[in-house]
Amino acid sequence: MIYPQKKSWLFILFSLFILCLIIMLFCMTIGPANITFKEALLLTLDKLPFIDFQHLTTTFPSSHQTIIFQVRMPRVILAAMTGAALTTAGATMQGLFKNPMADPYILGVSAGASLGAAVAVITGSSNYLGIWTLPIYAFMGAIFSTWVVYYLARTGNKVPIYTLLLAGVALSSLLNAIISFILIKHSQEMKQIVYWTLGSFSGTGWEQVIASLPFITIGILLILIFAKDLNAMLLGEEGAHNLGINVEQTKKLLLIFSALTVAAAVSVSGTIGFVGLIIPHMVRLVVGPDHRILLTTSVLVGATFMVFTDTVARTILAPVEIPVGIITAFLGGPFFVYLLRRKNIDLF
Numbered sequence: 001m002i003y004p005q006k007k008s009w010l011f012i013l014f015s016l017f018i019l020c021l022i023i024m025l026f027c028m029t030i031g032p033a034n035i036t037f038k039e040a041l042l043l044t045l046d047k048l049p050f051i052d053f054q055h056l057t058t059t060f061p062s063s064h065q066t067i068i069f070q071v072r073m074p075r076v077i078l079a080a081m082t083g084a085a086l087t088t089a090g091a092t093m094q095g096l097f098k099n100p101m102a103d104p105y106i107l108g109v110s111a112g113a114s115l116g117a118a119v120a121v122i123t124g125s126s127n128y129l130g131i132w133t134l135p136i137y138a139f140m141g142a143i144f145s146t147w148v149v150y151y152l153a154r155t156g157n158k159v160p161i162y163t164l165l166l167a168g169v170a171l172s173s174l175l176n177a178i179i180s181f182i183l184i185k186h187s188q189e190m191k192q193i194v195y196w197t198l199g200s201f202s203g204t205g206w207e208q209v210i211a212s213l214p215f216i217t218i219g220i221l222l223i224l225i226f227a228k229d230l231n232a233m234l235l236g237e238e239g240a241h242n243l244g245i246n247v248e249q250t251k252k253l254l255l256i257f258s259a260l261t262v263a264a265a266v267s268v269s270g271t272i273g274f275v276g277l278i279i280p281h282m283v284r285l286v287v288g289p290d291h292r293i294l295l296t297t298s299v300l301v302g303a304t305f306m307v308f309t310d311t312v313a314r315t316i317l318a319p320v321e322i323p324v325g326i327i328t329a330f331l332g333g334p335f336f337v338y339l340l341r342r343k344n345i346d347l348f
Contacts, residue, residue: 009293016300023304024080027311028072032318035064043068074206076307078268079324081209082201083275083306085216085265087298089258090276091283092223095230095291096254097164100281101339104262105273105332107168108145111175113259113266114197116141118179122186131211134267139215142259142266145171150255199272199325201310208268219261220299226254230291272306272325274332279305281339 025044029035039060045051047069086104093102104110120137149171153164179197229250232240237247265272279302280294287293306324309331313324 009287009297012287013296013300016297016304020080020300020304020307024076024307027076027307028068030311030315031067031072033064033067035067039064040068044073070205074209075201075204075310078204078209078212079201079306079310080303081212081216082265082269082272083279083302083304084220084299085261085302086272086275086306087279087283087302088220088223088295089262091280091291091295091298092230092254092258093276094280094284095234095289095294096251098234100284101165101277101336103274103277104258105271105276106165106172106336108149108171108175109142109259109262110266110271110273111172111179112145113138113142113263114271115175115179116144116263117267118182122182131207135211135215135264138267139260139263142263143256145175146255146259150251197271198323199270199328200313200321200323201269202314202321202323204268212264212268215264216261219257219264222257223254223261224295226250226257227291227295230254231289234289270323270325272328274328274336275302275306277339278328278332278335281335 025040026037028040029037043060043065089104089109090102093104093107094100096102116137116139117134119141120133149164149167152167152171153160155163176197183197229240229245232243232245233247233250235243240247240250262276280298283298283301284294287297309327310324313322313327316322
């Protein structure tokens, strides 16, 4: 397969960025209120600095502005952030373990983050940490589950992928059982905790965007810094070591950064599975295994995919809203089975 060169890659990246913005704007027009794409575009541009479209937006109903800026825009932005976070973490884990079956959901990272968020809800810790409570608790849960899975799967100096997957599945089952127990024990908070177990952006707003944005942004940027190290690790641990890379330290740092991004996403969206499995794999088939290209492309494709999927989830059975995690599971489950059935799943 011929992968795109630098100039064509930059063009692809720019095109994906524009496509993502267009889809985000389009999805903000979908719903019970009849809002046109032109309205959404002009209202959004009018909020940008040094741009004044007020003379064009004064004729728009004030209710439409409220719907755009207080309901749909924060939800769309949050969906994009979550998609970017999950796909970046997924691409990182797949590169780290050199296998397209690695994924935050399958490896138990998402379950750990969900448990942390559930603990934050039942303990009422928001009285002390405010809007940062869920991301911080989710991060601690994700770090814990990542550490447990990594050391359960480790055999000598190696981490076999099948051992890693088995450890992730086993820990996910245990953590989900604990979450189910919490649901029964604390029925008053059941509705809020159920959102994490199914994955949903329902009821989210600017507060969730503000709380998760720093963690997701920092996590993704830190991962991108290690793109060259991930490329070197594709040669094998011995080859990466010969290039001067501290393999074990790099593994631990990348797992921590991945846990940070996943935790921030899970704290506001809940457990959304298979996004980190599907998107990086499909992007890799198009742009190749170079993580400098793969990671940046996955950010945009993941953001676009999640915005589109969330829009489908909230409109396909309107006025009833389907948790977006159900939609991604419908797509990701068969894809995971397909990868399992391949005789040669190492695609790097």
